[in-house]
Structures are given as structure tokens and as C-alpha cells.
Amino acid sequence: MEYFNCIALKEAEQLIVNKLEGLIVGSEQVSLVESLGRIVAEEVVSKEDLPPFSRSTVDGFAVRGMDTFGAGEGVPALFDIVGEVAMGQQTVVQIKPGQAVTIPTGGMLPSGADAVVMMEHAERPDSSSLLVLKAVAPGENVVVKGEDISVGRQLLQQGQKILPQDIGALAACGCVAVSVRQKPEVAIISTGDEVVDVDCTPVGGQIRDINSYALAAMLEDAGCRVSRNGIVKDQYEDLLAALSQAVNHCNLVVVSGGSSVGVRDHTVRVIKELGKSDVVFHGVAIKPGKPTIFGMIGKVPVFGLPGHPVAAMTVCGQIVKPAIQILLGQTVRDVYTIPARLSRSMASVPGRDDFIRVQLSKKASEYWAEPVLGKSGLISTMSAADGIVHIAADKGGLYSEEMVQVELITKQ
Incomplete structure (x- = not known):
């Protein structure tokens, strides 16, 4: 097995954009009540004035x-x-x-x-x-007539996510159906001889499958229709069969585990076999998530994610979800951040993008971000976090009380 060759995060992002150009999923008409959270496929303009009279x-x-x-x-x-x-x-x-x-x-x-x-x-x-x-x-x-919305005014732009207030505007203007992007079909394959499903009681060196459930939830939240394709043992033939089947009916495939360079890591070899070419990249200079794989099998993008849950979820958020947005025809990444002061200094390695999990607390009139420290195999560090702080590759770390932007992890 060849060792992976890490590339910069920005380079990885650009390679994904280049490979996915023109692979936008199709569109469909849905009723107004079904359109919440969907991505607009065609611009919608008002055909009447609102209010229709003064x-x-x-x-x-x-x-x-x-x-x-x-x-x-x-x-x-x-x-x-x-x-x-x-x-x-x-x-x-x-x-x-x-x-x-x-x-x-x-x-x-x-x-x-x-x-x-x-x-x-x-x-x-x-x-x-x-x-x-x-x-x-x-x-x-x-x-006055048309003061709220006038004839010809844009109500929705292509690539926009439909929010509750948008539905209110559409209802006011009599729009009963909307053209939206179809939900990308995504398959998730978990790998590992030690992995068992959540309804099993682990014995010996076994662990329950965390990644397929967490990743499925993240991608469903991103607007996908996700199928969990079970747990595949660390056998080349088994992964080859599972991935071959998945790419035949999906727009994107995520393989959890098997992305490193051990003797049981077969993802790179399988992508090369099915795609009839080299993978696009194997290894990204980020932490956590270094052994990340991206390749194409025909017109289907395939991502190989690390087996550690926090690393897998970090890569999903920073790399896979933006790829989903490309498939949905979105040009602006759907990220929400707030400013906060870092509660302690955090070191980083120049040349590597670090993603630090933080908890938020409000003191006086501003937010403070407290790093949630722990190894990438500890799912509790992710569930305890309110957001993520990005330390860019050109920085050697962040200082205590430095103002940072926290990418929010949505919590209800």
C-alpha cells in the first residue's frame, strides 16, 4: 500500500469543485408545504402585487x-x-x-x-x-399597493435554501408549487472487522457503529436522501462488491473507515479498480481527518473518511457537505459563525488546517469559546461542542483572548 500524500485543504477543495463541475442533480416540482428546507432549482418571481390594494x-x-x-x-x-x-x-x-x-x-x-x-x-x-x-x-x-412585494420582484433565487419566511412570501403571492433540486442520493458504507450495529452488544474488541448514523444525520440535514448500506468487513472483495453496488444508484458515496495505509485499508485500491484511474487525492493536511480520500467512479464522487468519529464528522462538515452543495447547485457555503474570544491559547502546526471543537458561554456582552479537548476517537467531545474554530494553515496557533469566528453546530 502506498503512503498517502497530504495536500492543502484549499487545494483539495478546488480539486473537488473541478471534478464535480456540471454534476448538479435534477429538479422536481413540490408543493409549497413540502418545500421547506429544499434548494431552489429555478428563480421564482412574483406575478402580482402585495398587497393587491392600498x-x-x-x-x-x-x-x-x-x-x-x-x-x-x-x-x-x-x-x-x-x-x-x-x-x-x-x-x-x-x-x-x-x-x-x-x-x-x-x-x-x-x-x-x-x-x-x-x-x-x-x-x-x-x-x-x-x-x-x-x-x-x-x-x-x-x-400602498405593491409596497410589500411588487410584480416581477424576485422571491427566490436559484440555489437558495427555502426557509419558513420564504414560504410565507410564496403563500402571499399565490405560489402553490416550487421547482427544487432533487435530494442527492447518498450511500454510506461502514467498514471494519471490529464494527457491529447499534442493536448488538459488543464483545471482545468490538465497537458499535457510530459513523454511519452520525454521518447519515449530517447529510440528511444537508438535504440528502441517505441509505446506510451496512457494515463491510475488512476484505477487499467485500468492499469492492459494496461500493460497486452503491455507485450504481447513488449520486455520492461515503466510505467510513479503511482510509489510512494499513493492510486492512482497501478504499484507495477499490476506487482505483472501479474508477479505472487513480484517486484524486489521498491525504489532506487537516486535523482531525488527515487520511481522507476523494475519487471518482464514473460520475459518482466517492469519499473515504477516517474511522475515528470526530475525524469523520469533521471531514464530513468541511469537505463532504460542500460537495453536496455543489451537487445541489449552491454557490455559497451554508455556514453560520459568531465572534467569540478564545479562553486559552491553542498551538497549531503551520501548513495544516486545524479544526478545534469549542463550547460557548456568554460573559458580559460577548461570547467566549472554551476548547473541548480530546482525541478524535471520542464522540463525547463532538456532542459536547457548540461550534468549531478553524486555525488556518498559515497560522501557528491562536492566543488566549484572541477574537475568533466560531462555526456553529446547530443545537435545538
Whole structure:
């Protein structure tokens, strides 16, 4: 077995981008209620104005704003009440100078009116008269036609993830279906003679399969449809058969374990055999996750991840998930960070990208990041973390109290 040759993280990222160019998954139409969290395949623009008519934002009286200028409690402006707007109905009343119309919140603004006097800023000496005690400017307490969303305005752009507020905007404009990217089909293969499923009681040197469950959860959260293809023993023929089957029906395959250079690590050899070419890279200068593999079998990208859970999850987050976003047609990585001060100094090796797990706490008006230390085989260090701090390859570490950006790990 050849030893892996580590390349820089940025180089690995660019190689993946080059290999996946043009491999965007297909699209499908889904109903509005099914579109949450999906990736937009085609731009969506509004075909109508919202609101479709000018409307009041308060209970009060529709007037011409200029007719109230100079009005105050000592010198109220007098208006004639010439009608009332019914909620949910069109009004045909036309307001003339010195006239007012009673209007509810959300009611259609009558023709000629351009403002609404709030109920508490007016008095009614009788059923047909109104005293305005505070002036209103044209446009005050009113939403005009198309002010929220106008015809032709972009509601969704290609590659955008649909959020709850987007669904609200789509519903308001009458969009009942959306064209979205199909969920990439991803297969996860766990390897290892020592690995057993979670419903088994480990004996001797056995351990339960952590990676396929954790990685499946991460990739489902990234918008994939994931199949866990079982546990494959450390036999070349077994992995060859499992990977050969997986690439026939998936857009991407992840192999957990078997990515190093031991006699039981067969992933590189299998990818070479099935792909009829060398792997794209074997080894990335990151910690944790150095023995990472990337290759292509036909048009299917295959990633070989380390067996240690934290390393596997780190590589999945930093390398595999961005590849998924390329397949989904997304151009901007979906990462959320917050600034925090590091609670202690952290050394690093120049030339290697380090990813440090941290817990967040708020002191006074700022966040502090406390490193969660532990080996890459300890899953508890990942479950205890709130986020990840990236130490770039051109740095030799971070100093205590230095301000850093923490990539958040979503927790409900």
C-alpha cells in the first residue's frame, strides 16, 4: 500500500469543485408545504402585487393627509364622515377635500385618501362629523399597493435554501408549487472487522457503529436522501462488491473507515479498480481527518473518511457537505459563525488546517469559546461542542483572548 500524500485543504477543495463541475442533480416540482428546507432549482418571481390594494394598518379614519396639516388638540381639523369601509370588501367611496371614511385595520383605502388617522387621535362629536386631533402625513398608517412585494420582484433565487419566511412570501403571492433540486442520493458504507450495529452488544474488541448514523444525520440535514448500506468487513472483495453496488444508484458515496495505509485499508485500491484511474487525492493536511480520500467512479464522487468519529464528522462538515452543495447547485457555503474570544491559547502546526471543537458561554456582552479537548476517537467531545474554530494553515496557533469566528453546530 502506498503512503498517502497530504495536500492543502484549499487545494483539495478546488480539486473537488473541478471534478464535480456540471454534476448538479435534477429538479422536481413540490408543493409549497413540502418545500421547506429544499434548494431552489429555478428563480421564482412574483406575478402580482402585495398587497393587491392600498390598505390601512390601523383602525381609524381614511383622509387626505394634506387636509390634516396644522391639526392639534387645541385646533382640531373638522371632517365630514361620508362612509365606512367593510373588511374584506371593495369600496367605491371617493374621498374629497374635508371628507373622511371609517376604516378597519387591513381595510381597502378609498380612492382619494392617502393616510389614516388613528382612532385615538380623533373624536366624533356626532355620527357624521370627525375632529382630527393630530396631523398625519401622506402615506402614514397605510401600506400602498405593491409596497410589500411588487410584480416581477424576485422571491427566490436559484440555489437558495427555502426557509419558513420564504414560504410565507410564496403563500402571499399565490405560489402553490416550487421547482427544487432533487435530494442527492447518498450511500454510506461502514467498514471494519471490529464494527457491529447499534442493536448488538459488543464483545471482545468490538465497537458499535457510530459513523454511519452520525454521518447519515449530517447529510440528511444537508438535504440528502441517505441509505446506510451496512457494515463491510475488512476484505477487499467485500468492499469492492459494496461500493460497486452503491455507485450504481447513488449520486455520492461515503466510505467510513479503511482510509489510512494499513493492510486492512482497501478504499484507495477499490476506487482505483472501479474508477479505472487513480484517486484524486489521498491525504489532506487537516486535523482531525488527515487520511481522507476523494475519487471518482464514473460520475459518482466517492469519499473515504477516517474511522475515528470526530475525524469523520469533521471531514464530513468541511469537505463532504460542500460537495453536496455543489451537487445541489449552491454557490455559497451554508455556514453560520459568531465572534467569540478564545479562553486559552491553542498551538497549531503551520501548513495544516486545524479544526478545534469549542463550547460557548456568554460573559458580559460577548461570547467566549472554551476548547473541548480530546482525541478524535471520542464522540463525547463532538456532542459536547457548540461550534468549531478553524486555525488556518498559515497560522501557528491562536492566543488566549484572541477574537475568533466560531462555526456553529446547530443545537435545538
